[in-house]
Amino acid sequence: MTATPWAAPFAPSPVSATVSVPGSKSITNRALLLSALAEGPSEITGALRSRDTRLMADALRALGTIIVNDGDNVSVIPGDLHGGEVNCGLAGTVLRFLPPVAALADGEVWFRGDHEAQARPMGTTLESLRALGAEILDTGNAEAPLPFGVVGHGGLRGGEVHIDASASSQFVSGLLLAGPRFEQGVTVVHTGGAVPSQPHIEMTVEMLRAAGVTVDVSFNRWTVHPGPVAGRHWTVEPDLSNATPFLAAAAVTGGEVRVRDWPLTTTQPGDQFRTILEDMGATVEHDQHTGVLTVRGVTGGHLQAITWDMHDIGELTPTVAALCALAGGRSHLYGIAHLRGHETDRLAALEAELTGLGCGVTQTADGLIIDPAPLHGGRWHTYADHRMATAGAILGLVIPDVEVEDITTTTKTLPDFETRWSQMVGA
Template identity: 50%
Template sequence: MSTDDPESTGPSWTAPTAPHAPAAADDTALYATVRVPGSKSITNRAYVLAALSTARTLVREPLDSRDARLMLGALRELGASAEHTADGVRIRPLTSGSGAADVALGNAGTVARFTPALAALGERTVRFDGDPAIRRRPLSPLLGALRELGADVEDGSGEPGAPPFTVRGHGGLPGGEVDLDSSASSQFLSALLLAAPAFDRGVTVRLLGEVPSEPHIAMTLDMLRRFGATPERHGREVHVPPATLTLADYTVEPDLSTAAPFVAAPLVAGGTVRIAGWPRETTQPGDWLRSLVAELGGEATFERGADGSDLLRVTGDGRLAGRHLDLHEVGELTPVVAAMLCFADGPSRISGVAHLRGHETDRLAALATELTALGGDVTETADGLVINPAPLHAGTFHTYDDHRLVMAGAVLGLRVPGVEVENPATVGKTFPGFVDAWHAMLGGA
C-alpha cells in the first residue's frame, strides 16, 4: 500500500538523515530542486468561487489531495460538477435541486467551513459529517452567524455547533449585518465572505476578537476581486455586496506552507534547495518563510529557471540561533518551525498561536509531547511553546492524523537518525507525493 494513500494507516516511515548533516556549503551538502503542489487554501477557495459563478471556470494547476477531493465531492453533492481535463479542473456552477444530500467533510476545515453557506443557498436538505477529528474542530461561531443571516441550521446528535449538523436550503439567503468571533479560525470569516456575493443583500461582518492569519483573509479578498466581487474592509468591518461572479481561467500558485520543510532543510542540514515556481508577489502566509530564512542566518534569493519561471534559492549552513517568533499570522508553519528550533544553539519561544489547539489536532500539546519524547526540552505556554537546546535521539514521532506533523518529523530526521514518523499517509491531506519528494531532495534529484 502506498505511504501516500490518505486512507491508509500503513507502517511508520523512517525519516532519512541528510548526508554529513549539518554540512558546510560545499559539494557534500544538500543540493536539490523541488516542486511542491498547488496551494490547498487557494485551490479550495477557487473551487467555491467557481461554483458560485455564472459560467464554467477552468482552475489550472490545482492541488490534488484528500482535502481538495473532499471539496469537489461536497460541491457535487450541492449541485456543481467538476471535469478533470489535461489543463486542470473545469467547474460547472451550482444548480438548483431538491431532495437530500450528504457532504463528507473528512478532516478538512475548509470544506467544513466553506460549504454550509452554499447549502443554504440551494434547496436541498444537506447533512454534514466527517472524521472524528472534525467533530472536535471549532465551528459554532460560523454556524451561529449563518443562522443570523437567515440559514436554517439544525444541530445533530453530537456537540452543538459541531458536525454532524444539517442545513435546509430554502433557495437563498437574505444576508445583511452580523457580528462574528473569528478568533478560533480565520476560515469563519472567509466562509462568509466567499458566499456573500450570492446573498440577497450581501454581508457586512463586524469582527469580534482578534482574527488569526490575516494573510488568509487578504487571500480571500483578493480572490473575490479576481472573480468580480467588490469587497471592502474598514478596520474591523468587512462588507461584500451582491455580485455576479465570473472568471474563465484561474491558475493556482504552489503551496508555500507545504514548501516549509524544504525551506527548512538547508537551514537544518546545510546546503542549497531551490523551490520551483515560488511567486514574487503573493497573499500566501507561507511567503513569510523568506524573512525567516534571513532571520535565522540563511539566504533566500530569487533565480530564473531554465524554463523562464521563478525559483526561490535557499542556502544555509546548519547553524541556527535561538529566536522569539510571533507566528500569529502564520500559525500553520508552527510544526516545521518548532522542529527547526530544536537544533538552535540557544533558547527559543513561539508565541501568538493559541488557536492551533483547534486545528487538525491540538498542535501545541502534540508538539510539546512528541519533541520532548525524543529528548527535547519543550514546554507549552498559554499561546505557544518554549524550546530549549537539548540533544535529540531516535524514537517514534506520533502525528495525530496531522499532515503538518509529518512534515515536522521529516525535518527532525535530517539531523537525528532513527526518527520513526507514525502514519506518513496523513500527509496526503495536502501533499500526496511528499515522502517521495523528500527522498528525491536528499538524493539530489
C-alpha cells in the same frame, strides 16, 4: 487499519536539490467554490490534487456542480444547488466554507467528517448562519458538532453579522465567499481578539474581487456586496506552506534547496517563511526572472534561536518548531493559541513529540518555549495532522532513527510527499 511507521530518511551530508511543489490548497479550494457559485463556466490551471481538494470537489459535485479533472487542470460548470451529503474529512475549508453555500441550495445538506474533525471549532459558523437567516439542524453539542445539517431554501437573506473569529480566519472567509449570492450580501464584523491567519482573509478578498465581486474592507469589518460571480480562468500558485519543509531541509543540513515558480507577490502565509529562515541564519535568494527561490543553510546546519509572533502564519508552526529544536538556544513562538483547534491540538502535540525526542518544551498560554538539547531517535506521532508528519521528517534528516507514525497523512495537502522527500535526500 494502523499505518506502518515510516523511517524518516537521514541525510549524511548537506542536501542539494531543486524541488517543484504542487498548487496551493487554499487557492484551489477557493477557486473551486467561487467557480461553483459563478454565472458561467470556469477553468482552473495548476490546481492541487490532494485529499482536501478532492473533498471540496466531491462536496460541490454532491450539491449539483459539474467538475471535470484533467491532471492539474479543472473545468467547473455551475449547476442548480440542491441537497446532498458532504464529507468534510478533516478539511477546515470544507467544514467552514460549505455550510454558507449549502444555505443557498434547495434541500437539506448534511455534513459529516473524520472523527478528528469533531475537535475543530464550528460554533461560530453555525451561529452566524442562523443570525443571517439560515436553518440549521445540529446535535446541540458545541464540542462535537458533526453531523449537522443545513436546510437550504434556495437563497439566504444575509446582512450584517457580528462574530468572534479569534479561533480561525476561516469563519470570516466562509461567509465572504458565499456572500455575493446572499440577497443583501454580507457584512462580517469581528468582535473578539485578533483574527489569526489574516493573509488567508486577504486571499479571499483578492479572489472575490478577481471574480468581479465588490468587497469593502476596514478594520475588523468586511462587506461583500450582492451581485454576480464571474466565471473566469484561475491560475493556482505553488503551495508555499508545503514548500517550507523542503526549504527547512537546506537549513538543518547546511545544504541548498531551490524551489521553482515562487511568486513575486502573494497572499500566501508561507511566503513569510523566507524571513524566518534569514533570522535563523540561512541565506535566501529569489531570482525574479526565473522564479526560483534558493535557500542555503549555514555550514554544519547551525541555526540561531528566534522569538517570533506566529499569529498570522500559525500553519507554519510545526516546521518552525522543528527548526527551533535544532537551534543554538531558547526560542519562543507566540500568538498561536488558536492552534489548539487545528487538525489536532498542535501545541500539545509539538510539546509531546519534541519532548519525546529529548527537547525541552514548555507550553505557554499562546505558544511554545523551546529549549534545545541533544536529541535522539524515536517514534514521532502524527495525530492525523499533515504538518506534524512533515515536522518529523525534517528532524529525521539530522537525527538517526526517527520513525514517523503515519506519513500518509501528508496526502491531505501534499501527495507523494514520501517520494519527493526521498528524492531530495537521495535516499
